[in-house]
Amino acid sequence: MKGVIMAGGKGTRLRPLTCNVPKPMVPLIQKPVMQYSIELLKKYGITEIAVTVQYLSDVIQDYFGDGSEFGVKLHYFEETTPLGTAGSVKQAEEFLDEPFVVVSGDALTDFNLQSGIDFHEKNESLVTIFMKQVECPLEFGVIMTDEQDKIVRFLEKPSWSEVFSDTVNTGIYIMNPEIFSYIKEDAVVDFSKDVFPKLLADQSPLYGYSAEGYWSDIGNLKQYRQAQSDILNGDLDALIQGTEIQPSVWVGENVIIEEGVKIEGPVSIGSNSVIRSGAHLGEHAVIGSGSTVSNKASIKRSVLWDGAYIGDDSELRGATLCQGVTVGTKASIFEDAVIGHNTVIGEEARIQPEVKVWPYKRVEEATTVPQSFVWNEIGAKSLLRGHRATGVANSEMTPEEASKFGAAYGSLLNQGAQVLVASDSNSFSQVMKLSLIQSLQASGVDVVELGQTMLPVLRFSVEQSDAKGGIYIRLLDKNHEKQLIIEFFNEDGLPISSSEQRELEQVITFQSYRRVAFEYVGQFETNHQLEESYIANLMEHINVEAIKARSIKVVLHEESSSNHPLFQTILEKLGCSIHSLSDQVDEETMRKTLLEYNADFGVMVGESGEFISLMTEQGHLVSEEEQLMLFIYMQLEKGLRQELAVPLYGGSALEEVAASYDKTLIRTKTSARAMMESEGTVQMMSYDGSYAIVQLLDHIVGNKQTLSEILSELPVQSIYKQEVTCKTQQKGIVMRKLLESLKGKNVELIDGMKVKHTEESWTFIVPDQERGTFTVYAQSTDGAHAKQLAGEYIEQINFIKQQTS
Numbered sequence: 001m002k003g004v005i006m007a008g009g010k011g012t013r014l015r016p017l018t019c020n021v022p023k024p025m026v027p028l029i030q031k032p033v034m035q036y037s038i039e040l041l042k043k044y045g046i047t048e049i050a051v052t053v054q055y056l057s058d059v060i061q062d063y064f065g066d067g068s069e070f071g072v073k074l075h076y077f078e079e080t081t082p083l084g085t086a087g088s089v090k091q092a093e094e095f096l097d098e099p100f101v102v103v104s105g106d107a108l109t110d111f112n113l114q115s116g117i118d119f120h121e122k123n124e125s126l127v128t129i130f131m132k133q134v135e136c137p138l139e140f141g142v143i144m145t146d147e148q149d150k151i152v153r154f155l156e157k158p159s160w161s162e163v164f165s166d167t168v169n170t171g172i173y174i175m176n177p178e179i180f181s182y183i184k185e186d187a188v189v190d191f192s193k194d195v196f197p198k199l200l201a202d203q204s205p206l207y208g209y210s211a212e213g214y215w216s217d218i219g220n221l222k223q224y225r226q227a228q229s230d231i232l233n234g235d236l237d238a239l240i241q242g243t244e245i246q247p248s249v250w251v252g253e254n255v256i257i258e259e260g261v262k263i264e265g266p267v268s269i270g271s272n273s274v275i276r277s278g279a280h281l282g283e284h285a286v287i288g289s290g291s292t293v294s295n296k297a298s299i300k301r302s303v304l305w306d307g308a309y310i311g312d313d314s315e316l317r318g319a320t321l322c323q324g325v326t327v328g329t330k331a332s333i334f335e336d337a338v339i340g341h342n343t344v345i346g347e348e349a350r351i352q353p354e355v356k357v358w359p360y361k362r363v364e365e366a367t368t369v370p371q372s373f374v375w376n377e378i379g380a381k382s383l384l385r386g387h388r389a390t391g392v393a394n395s396e397m398t399p400e401e402a403s404k405f406g407a408a409y410g411s412l413l414n415q416g417a418q419v420l421v422a423s424d425s426n427s428f429s430q431v432m433k434l435s436l437i438q439s440l441q442a443s444g445v446d447v448v449e450l451g452q453t454m455l456p457v458l459r460f461s462v463e464q465s466d467a468k469g470g471i472y473i474r475l476l477d478k479n480h481e482k483q484l485i486i487e488f489f490n491e492d493g494l495p496i497s498s499s500e501q502r503e504l505e506q507v508i509t510f511q512s513y514r515r516v517a518f519e520y521v522g523q524f525e526t527n528h529q530l531e532e533s534y535i536a537n538l539m540e541h542i543n544v545e546a547i548k549a550r551s552i553k554v555v556l557h558e559e560s561s562s563n564h565p566l567f568q569t570i571l572e573k574l575g576c577s578i579h580s581l582s583d584q585v586d587e588e589t590m591r592k593t594l595l596e597y598n599a600d601f602g603v604m605v606g607e608s609g610e611f612i613s614l615m616t617e618q619g620h621l622v623s624e625e626e627q628l629m630l631f632i633y634m635q636l637e638k639g640l641r642q643e644l645a646v647p648l649y650g651g652s653a654l655e656e657v658a659a660s661y662d663k664t665l666i667r668t669k670t671s672a673r674a675m676m677e678s679e680g681t682v683q684m685m686s687y688d689g690s691y692a693i694v695q696l697l698d699h700i701v702g703n704k705q706t707l708s709e710i711l712s713e714l715p716v717q718s719i720y721k722q723e724v725t726c727k728t729q730q731k732g733i734v735m736r737k738l739l740e741s742l743k744g745k746n747v748e749l750i751d752g753m754k755v756k757h758t759e760e761s762w763t764f765i766v767p768d769q770e771r772g773t774f775t776v777y778a779q780s781t782d783g784a785h786a787k788q789l790a791g792e793y794i795e796q797i798n799f800i801k802q803q804t805s
Contacts, residue, residue: 214235320338
């Protein structure tokens with residue numbers, strides 16, 4: 001007895017599951033549907049198997065190969081055009097030279113084939129159809145048999161008025177080779193519509209075998225998910241992959257389940273998956289191989305294919321996620337929703353019940369999706385957010401994506417141009433850097449790799465060299481979620497402009513990458529001495545010997561993911577005594593350590609080395625507005641520049657301080673590019689932490705003052721700051737409504753909306769360029785009034801959001 005697996009179906013009713021894979025390859029509990037058919041045939045000794053394929057046939061053949069891995073021998077017969085169920089089997093006529101069993105490659109059953117074979121041989125049947133009783137027979141071929149089980153009536157997909165039985169054709173047949181005389185060659189022929197009616201008309205031996213056991217044709221998305229539950233419940237007599245670590249919980253190889261995870265079986269977890277602390281896997285959760293379920297995520301009655309990423313505090317209820325789907329923090333996906341391959345669901349997005357999202361879409365953060373969409377993208381974000389590309393590490397931001405960005409950036413530069421590339425020391429950042437560099441070279445761009453360093457070193461090196469651009473790669477820990485960031489800079493070391501960003505997006509969108517002839521591929525070199533040049537430049541503008549003689553004590557905390565000793569190296573060169581704090585440190589720990597160590601000040605360094613937070617020797621955490629005032633004051637004291645750039649949210653007292661030094665402040669937009677452009681250099685204390693630290697050391701020693709004493713001499717200003725979430729698509733209407741409500745008032749429209757109440761008080765509303773937020777700043781004579789002013793506009797924003805949602 002030989003076998004036939006019909007595996008040419010498109011599975012149209014299962015879309016978007018079948019947009020990228022044929023229905024026989026749709027996974028059921030860690031293996032494709034068709035694998036269950038192979039295992040069933042093998043169980044009954046049928047190992048010589050013909051496989052008819054048509055739609056995405058290479059996916060099937062690449063996975064199963066010749067069948068030897070599964071203990072069978074597969075012979076493929078491919079339809080160039082659809083030939084129908086019988087027409088496709090006709091192609092294997094020469095191979096099928098003895099009785100054979102026909103099964104569907106996209107249905108699920110555990111029928112006893114041997115009992116059916118015995119029935120077939122006993123009745124000397126030409127064709128035996130396996131039958132099953134079902135509740136709703138409308139989608140199947142309805143069968144009526146006589147007392148001897150011979151089929152006397154057959155009707156394909158009847159209406160209720162035509163239904164004469166609840167017994168249906170399961171699509172599983174036992175046939176003798178003589179059946180081929182009823183099938184025309186190279187013609188569209190269907191067993192149910194064409195062949196079986198002929199057999200009835202000729203009174204040929206056509207029998208129906210009433211099979212016992214499980215059967216599902218997986219005809220729609222609900223049945224697909226139900227089939228997963230049926231397997232987990234043991235309704236199907238089949239082997240479940242993995243080790244049963246507790247009752248009804250099956251786990252594949254190399255799975256990491258952290259402490260504090262709650263699992264309620266039945267559940268299946270595929271190999272190489274990670275389930276983070278606090279996650280909850282409820283009944284009938286299926287987690288595909290290589291997936292990550294993050295902290296406090298909750299998944300119930302949902303199916304995840306391989307490579308899914310589920311962010312912190314996300315909620316999945318009765319959903320199906322195809323391969324490579326990324327779900328952002330606090331997102332929700334509800335009953336019967338289906339998300340296509342490689343789609344990204346943004347943070348706090350909400351996918352309503354029964355919504356289908358087709359592959360390769362992006363749902364923006366805080367967006368509610370009430371209906372299915374195929375072509376458009378709901379709130380589709382740009383590939384870049386400002387001057388940087390950002391996404392979940394190895395989920396959204398993969399080496400393949402890095403390669404695209406490298407090729408696109410290189411394509412915008414002249415052939416032979418030089419680009420400096422650096423990264424933090426994280427191992428995944430190194431992987432991404434290598435991928436990106438290779439694409440840059442393939443576009444004809446020369447690359448100088450600076451190694452592992454901080455972002456200000458790269459910017460300074462680009463500014464001081466003949467390079468035409470720079471790229472920095474780093475990992476950011478955002479709410480326990482690892483975000484990979486690629487930042488792009490122009491030949492002046494400035495973040496690329498909005499027009500350059502659009503050009504970069506267009507190259508990626510239209511895949512218009514430049515590929516040079518192999519002999520013109522860009523050169524590669526490493527230069528890890530540029531960091532030394534950066535440090536030498538810092539030392540040129542301070543009194544190094546005087547600082548060394550003072551032996552200043554510093555408590556230093558650097559974000560763990562940066563893991564680069566730049567600040568430590570600089571402080572050691574200046575003779576400082578350093579007490580380093582590792583891992584996550586809160587304000588109180590820093591204060592306690594600083595006072596015990598009797599340090600001169602404490603400094604907390606941000607992930608990329610751009611931003612720092614200071615703490616005085618008395619344990620006072622310097623506020624954002626105090627630090628901005630301090631940086632401006634130190635520059636004025638040094639007299640390094642005639643004009644100084646200040647962001648629009650900076651307090652009014654800054655002008656008073658500048659006037660006392662006969663200097664001018666330039667009020668700029670809040671972005672780093674705007675500030676650096678206005679000041680004419682990338683080396684600014686607000687964006688270069690190590691530059692700020694050496695200037696502070698020089699000032700403390702030169703003026704023989706403590707940090708507290710310096711701050712006490714500066715004007716006091718009360719500024720309140722608060723962020724307000726807002727969907728990106730609502731930002732425009734919020735700004736318009738706010739502006740309409742401010743008619744007749746003193747309003748300045750630069751980088752947002754600045755409302756001047758009096759000479760000493762104002763409110764500044766800034767829409768974030770990258771995220772779904774507004775930042776509201778307010779200044780007044782005292783903190784309480786500043787908070788009140790900000791609160792009034794925050795209340796207005798929330799009201800407009802509510803009215804327009």
